[in-house]
Amino acid sequence: MKLALAQIDMRLGDIEGTCARIADQAELAARAGANLLCTPVPLFGGMQPTTLVDYPNYENDLVGGLVDVAQRVEHLGVDCLVPAVVAIEQTPFVEAFLLREGRVLPLRTMFSLRTGRFDVGVWEPAVFDVAGSRVAAVFDLERDMPQLPRGCDVAIYFQMSGFNAYNEETCAVAGVADGHFTEVASQNGVWLACMAPVGAFDETVYTGGSFVMDDSGRVVACSPCFEEDLLIQEVSRGVIVPALDAHELPRFFREEWIWEALRLHVRDTVQASGRARAALALEGDLPSSLLAVLAVDALGPRNVVGVAFERSDVFTPQQEALERERMECVRQLAANLNIRLVERSQGDISRWMDRDVPARDAGRLRIGIDALYLADVAHEMDACMLSSLTKTDAALAPAAALSSGASLAVDAPFGDVYLTSLEFLARYRMRVSSVLPPSVITLEAVAERMGLILAHAIMSCCEDPVYTERMAQLLATLEPTQIDGALEAHVDRNRVLEELPLYKTSPEGAAILLMLTRRAEMARRALPMIPAVSPRSFGERIWPAMLGWSDLGRHGEEPRTVVDVAREGVKHVESLGEAHSERVRGEILGLLGNLLGLSPEQQEELMSEEGQQRMRENMERFESSLRSMLSSASDGQVPDADAQQAFGSHIRQYPFFSQN
Numbered sequence: 001m002k003l004a005l006a007q008i009d010m011r012l013g014d015i016e017g018t019c020a021r022i023a024d025q026a027e028l029a030a031r032a033g034a035n036l037l038c039t040p041v042p043l044f045g046g047m048q049p050t051t052l053v054d055y056p057n058y059e060n061d062l063v064g065g066l067v068d069v070a071q072r073v074e075h076l077g078v079d080c081l082v083p084a085v086v087a088i089e090q091t092p093f094v095e096a097f098l099l100r101e102g103r104v105l106p107l108r109t110m111f112s113l114r115t116g117r118f119d120v121g122v123w124e125p126a127v128f129d130v131a132g133s134r135v136a137a138v139f140d141l142e143r144d145m146p147q148l149p150r151g152c153d154v155a156i157y158f159q160m161s162g163f164n165a166y167n168e169e170t171c172a173v174a175g176v177a178d179g180h181f182t183e184v185a186s187q188n189g190v191w192l193a194c195m196a197p198v199g200a201f202d203e204t205v206y207t208g209g210s211f212v213m214d215d216s217g218r219v220v221a222c223s224p225c226f227e228e229d230l231l232i233q234e235v236s237r238g239v240i241v242p243a244l245d246a247h248e249l250p251r252f253f254r255e256e257w258i259w260e261a262l263r264l265h266v267r268d269t270v271q272a273s274g275r276a277r278a279a280l281a282l283e284g285d286l287p288s289s290l291l292a293v294l295a296v297d298a299l300g301p302r303n304v305v306g307v308a309f310e311r312s313d314v315f316t317p318q319q320e321a322l323e324r325e326r327m328e329c330v331r332q333l334a335a336n337l338n339i340r341l342v343e344r345s346q347g348d349i350s351r352w353m354d355r356d357v358p359a360r361d362a363g364r365l366r367i368g369i370d371a372l373y374l375a376d377v378a379h380e381m382d383a384c385m386l387s388s389l390t391k392t393d394a395a396l397a398p399a400a401a402l403s404s405g406a407s408l409a410v411d412a413p414f415g416d417v418y419l420t421s422l423e424f425l426a427r428y429r430m431r432v433s434s435v436l437p438p439s440v441i442t443l444e445a446v447a448e449r450m451g452l453i454l455a456h457a458i459m460s461c462c463e464d465p466v467y468t469e470r471m472a473q474l475l476a477t478l479e480p481t482q483i484d485g486a487l488e489a490h491v492d493r494n495r496v497l498e499e500l501p502l503y504k505t506s507p508e509g510a511a512i513l514l515m516l517t518r519r520a521e522m523a524r525r526a527l528p529m530i531p532a533v534s535p536r537s538f539g540e541r542i543w544p545a546m547l548g549w550s551d552l553g554r555h556g557e558e559p560r561t562v563v564d565v566a567r568e569g570v571k572h573v574e575s576l577g578e579a580h581s582e583r584v585r586g587e588i589l590g591l592l593g594n595l596l597g598l599s600p601e602q603q604e605e606l607m608s609e610e611g612q613q614r615m616r617e618n619m620e621r622f623e624s625s626l627r628s629m630l631s632s633a634s635d636g637q638v639p640d641a642d643a644q645q646a647f648g649s650h651i652r653q654y655p656f657f658s659q660n
Contacts, residue, residue, distance in 0.1 A: 004232045005193060006230055007230070008025065008039065010043050012042070012043075012272070016065060018044060019068060023073055025230060026078050027073070030078045032232045035078060035130050036079045036080075039080070039083070040196070041094060042085075042201045042206070044062055046085070046202055047085065047160055048202060063104065070103055079100045080097075098126075108124075111126065124144075134153045134154075135155075138156060141181075145184055145188050154192070154235050155191070165254050173225070174209050174250040177249050183217065190215055194209075198226065207260065209222065211223070212233040214240075225250050255428035259428060263294060263298045265413060267298040270410070275383060276299070276303050277303045277304070278383055280295060280387075282307065284308075284440070286426060286446060287419070289329075289436055291388040292304065292334075292339065307343075308330045308341060309343075309345070309370045312366070332437050333437055370405070371405030387406040387409035388412075389527070391414070391534070392418050392419040392484055394538055395520065397454075397520065399456070402526055406527060410528055411530075411531075416537045419446060419449060419450060422446075423443075426440070427441065443480075446480050451476075455472075458475070458516075478509055482506075483502075487513060490517065496551055496559075497551045498554060500514075511550070511553065515550040522546070
């Protein structure tokens with residue numbers, strides 16, 4: 001069997017265009033002699049379609065488009081395996097559509113209808129025959145691979161997880177060198193074909209890198225990463241075929257993969273907005289300068305417009321020198337990138353507002369005016385706006401980013417990358433070409449930007465001057481790496497206050513950072529689209545916007561959970577049961593002691609553990625003697641001496657024992 005993997009990038013939800021592209025890929029695959037063509041999962045509705053899959057007309061257009069494709073490729077003699085997220089009984093799941101002989105066969109739903117099960121059966125791998133080979137459609141390696149039936153020749157793994165900079169497996173073939181996928185194929189003894197998507201689908205980004213691996217875990221063919229490609233490979237079970245050497249496989253390098261993933265996201269997002277240009281503010285700092293480089297890599301220099309604002313709050317010779325240096329840095333960057341630079345002057349803020357503006361409000365108003373200038377330039381150039389906010393901004397001061405125009409932007413590429421990580425991205429990009437001014441890639445530049453973020457966060461948190469001054473003093477002692485390290489542990493890894501790396505050296509500072517992050521939740525809801533490249537983006541980490549609780553620690557106490565409370569409750573109920581049993585047992589023994597005429601000392605001795613052990617032994621002998629006595633009485637005989645001795649004085653004291 002010859003397998004074809006179509007690593008294509010299409011606009012999300014473009015059903016007509018996507019179906020036409022699938023038909024074109026099927027024709028190319030048929031020319032190469034392929035028997036089966038596979039396409040990525042998120043082409044039609046993405047991986048987070050929400051209620052779209054419940055919309056009847058969407059499902060109608062999806063099915064109609066697939067029927068048209070099936071009829072168009074019927075004469076080619078190639079089957080198409082097209083996965084898509086649909087709804088079955090109001091539950092979203094990934095269906096595997098097999099286009100064969102002009103018909104559309106939803107394999108997983110058909111299997112569920114035949115078995116009458118819409119729970120477990122829905123998630124079993126769909127298995128079918130193609131050109132004499134058994135093919136299985138797999139969507140979860142850990143769950144589906146052990147369920148493959150015997151005789152399966154090749155498992156086609158459709159990647160659904162988006163790019164995660166801390167999980168090499170999400171990079172498809174680039175993760176093979178780090179030990180991923182090889183063991184799965186060799187242990188199950190099947191060929192493994194990974195159908196990896198490429199491009200951006202809302203917040204999710206895919207890096208491509210589809211590959212085919214034989215049953216011994218060797219990669220025999222692969223597609224390039226971050227590019228479209230049609231990979232065709234002969235699947236020969238039990239035959240040794242040439243494989244790629246280790247040095248021929250792509251290797252995962254975190255900064256490179258993050259940069260390329262963000263470049264794809266900017267390109268696809270701008271194209272999806274219906275525009276070809278992007279406009280952004282150039283502040284002379286690291287985030288805005290690096291964003292300009294990213295936009296040029298994604299769109300080309302002709303399609304990027306930079307806007308620079310001359311600051312009016314310059315009063316001293318030192319401030320004038322710093323302002324000249326900043327503007328010269330902006331102009332140098334624009335010249336290095338060969339992009340258009342638009343310069344604007346703020347002017348007198350009081351004249352704009354028609355009132356005397358207090359010093360505490362001047363900065364906020366200048367930021368708002370700059371945002372209006374940027375929006376006007378973007379409108380004039382028919383460009384979409386990009387925001388340079390980082391994940392550190394989104395965590396601590398999203399309100400300041402919104403006032404600077406982030407609410408008008410369509411994309412914030414660095415919104416899931418912490419400020420201190422931008423330095424490493426910049427150094428990687430500088431190895432490609434030296435376009436960034438050296439002054440923006442320094443620890444001082446990062447610390448200056450972090451200071452602005454903290455100042456905006458404190459100003460938006462509280463108006464009490466004593467409280468804000470105390471917060472500023474505590475946070476001023478922290479290094480940028482300490483701040484981002486605490487935020488990364490809390491946001492990305494869900495660590496509590498005591499588990500933050502900053503807690504040991506500055507518990508109050510760590511608590512303030514968590515409080516600022518919590519209070520910024522409502523403003524984060526208005527941020528533009530942010531590509532997810534970390535283990536946990538703010539799009540996934542959503543807390544109640546009106547939450548009044550902050551993590552202030554446990555104050556040395558052990559953590560308590562609902563399970564712990566439940567266990568304590570079970571132990572308490574069991575102890576009550578034991579006490580109840582002990583009380584009932586004591587009452588019965590007391591009644592028996594009174595019946596037998598025992599003294600209080602004898603009753604106490606009888607209730608003890610040793611006494612109860614002796615009683616159990618005596619009860620066994622008593623039962624044996626009682627049976628012997630009853631047997632003798634039924635025969636009209638006198639009980640033997642052993643039985644009389646066993647009962648002793650109790651038989652004489654209670655003559656009804658002998659009578660009954």
